[in-house]
Amino acid sequence: MTEKKRIQTLDEQVIVREALQALPEPSRRLFLRHGLTLGGLSLLTGCSLSDDASVGNMLQKVSRFNDKVQAWLFDPNRLAPTYPDSMITRPFPFNAYYGPERIPHVAADDFRLELSGLIADRRPWSLTELYQLPQTSQVTRHICVEGWSAIGKWGGVTFSTFLKRIGADLTAKYVGFRCADDYYTSIDMPTALHAQTQLSFTWDGQVLPPEYGYPMKLRMPTKLGYKNPKHIRAIFVTNTYPGGYWEDQGYNWFGGS
Numbered sequence: 001m002t003e004k005k006r007i008q009t010l011d012e013q014v015i016v017r018e019a020l021q022a023l024p025e026p027s028r029r030l031f032l033r034h035g036l037t038l039g040g041l042s043l044l045t046g047c048s049l050s051d052d053a054s055v056g057n058m059l060q061k062v063s064r065f066n067d068k069v070q071a072w073l074f075d076p077n078r079l080a081p082t083y084p085d086s087m088i089t090r091p092f093p094f095n096a097y098y099g100p101e102r103i104p105h106v107a108a109d110d111f112r113l114e115l116s117g118l119i120a121d122r123r124p125w126s127l128t129e130l131y132q133l134p135q136t137s138q139v140t141r142h143i144c145v146e147g148w149s150a151i152g153k154w155g156g157v158t159f160s161t162f163l164k165r166i167g168a169d170l171t172a173k174y175v176g177f178r179c180a181d182d183y184y185t186s187i188d189m190p191t192a193l194h195a196q197t198q199l200s201f202t203w204d205g206q207v208l209p210p211e212y213g214y215p216m217k218l219r220m221p222t223k224l225g226y227k228n229p230k231h232i233r234a235i236f237v238t239n240t241y242p243g244g245y246w247e248d249q250g251y252n253w254f255g256g257s
Contacts, residue, residue, distance in 0.1 A: 076190045080221035080257075083139045088204060089150035092142075094211045095225065096181070097245070103210045104180040104231050111215055117176075117236035120167025127215055131201060133157040133165070138196060140221035142228070143257040152212075154219045155202035160193045168237045176242040177218060180231035185244035187220070187227060188254065196221050199232075227255040 094100060112124035137155040163170065170193065176186040191197060200219040201208055208214045213230025220228055226246050236242075247253045 076194055080140055080196055083141070083151050085139060085153060087151050088139060088153055090204075092152050092203065092212065093148070093150050095144060096230075097183075098181070100211060102181070105210060106180050106215050106231065106233075108215065111233075113216075113232070114178075114234035115166060115236070116234070117238045118169035118172045119237055122166075127201075130157070130199075130216070134161060135201075136198065137202075138198060138219070138221070140196065140219070142221075142225050144225040145251070145255075153204045154198060154200040155205070156198045156200035156216065156219070158195065159197040159199050159218065160195070162199055163192060163237075172237045173239045174237070174242055176236045176238060177229040177232050178234040178236075179229050180233050183229055183231070183245050184242075185227060185229050185247065186242035186253075187218075187223070191220060191222060194220070194222055222257060224255045224257050226251065 096103070108127050111127050113126075113130065114124055115122045134157060135155055136158055137153060139151060139153045141149050141151050143149045163175070168175075170189065172189055174186050175189060175192045176184070178184050196219075198219040200213070200217050201215070203209060203212045208216065213232075216232050217230040218228055218232065227244075244251075244253065247255075
């Protein structure tokens with residue numbers, strides 16, 4: 001190792017150590033348990049890291065490293081735990097980056113799911129057509145990055161079934177989502193093809209309520225809650241990194257639970 005590289009490594013270690021020492025002890029333990037991510041630090045401290053470019057750049061690098069490690073550790077054949085109906089959380093919590101008064105209201109008759117990117121059949125889908133696809137259900141735990149969790153029953157089409165039906169390039173790197181509330185996010189293709197990743201149309205046997213993501217959400221028990229987009233209006237497949245609403249603000253992109 002060159003002297004310049006050694007000094008740079010030491011500087012980076014000092015930056016991370018000092019950033020952690022600035023956190024109160026409970027937050028520091030939580031931060032370490034969830035990994036060294038810029039999103040985790042900004043969430044726990046409630047402050048912006050943009051005042052210190054060195055800290056921001058360092059933790060951004062660590063976050064990207066975390067993405068690679070989580071992707072490497074992800075087992076596409078391993079299923080998340082499932083639960084009996086008796087354990088469903090009622091009422092299921094509402095959670096968004098806005099209040100209930102801003103929940104988007106989507107007109108069912110006019111709705112068309114837009115498709116673009118590396119997809120052979122890009123024709124829009126109506127809700128009626130989507131509801132006619134083979135349906136599955138799951139009772140799984142939603143885990144929020146804020147520290148709470150809840151169990152819900154979700155029904156819809158297995159996402160891999162839908163991707164195959166529309167001729168998506170299953171060798172592509174990313175699947176992206178745009179939502180009616182201007183939220184957006186993206187996931188890796190192995191997670192998109194996971195057996196429990198579901199394009200959900202119902203909650204607890206009823207049409208998906210607006211507060212839970214009508215007309216559809218992507219349900220992934222292998223991902224943290226912010227990776228599960230609601231009010232989906234468009235899906236695209238790409239090899240270009242698409243980012244996400246929270247991810248572009250520093251949150252970990254892979255977001256495994």
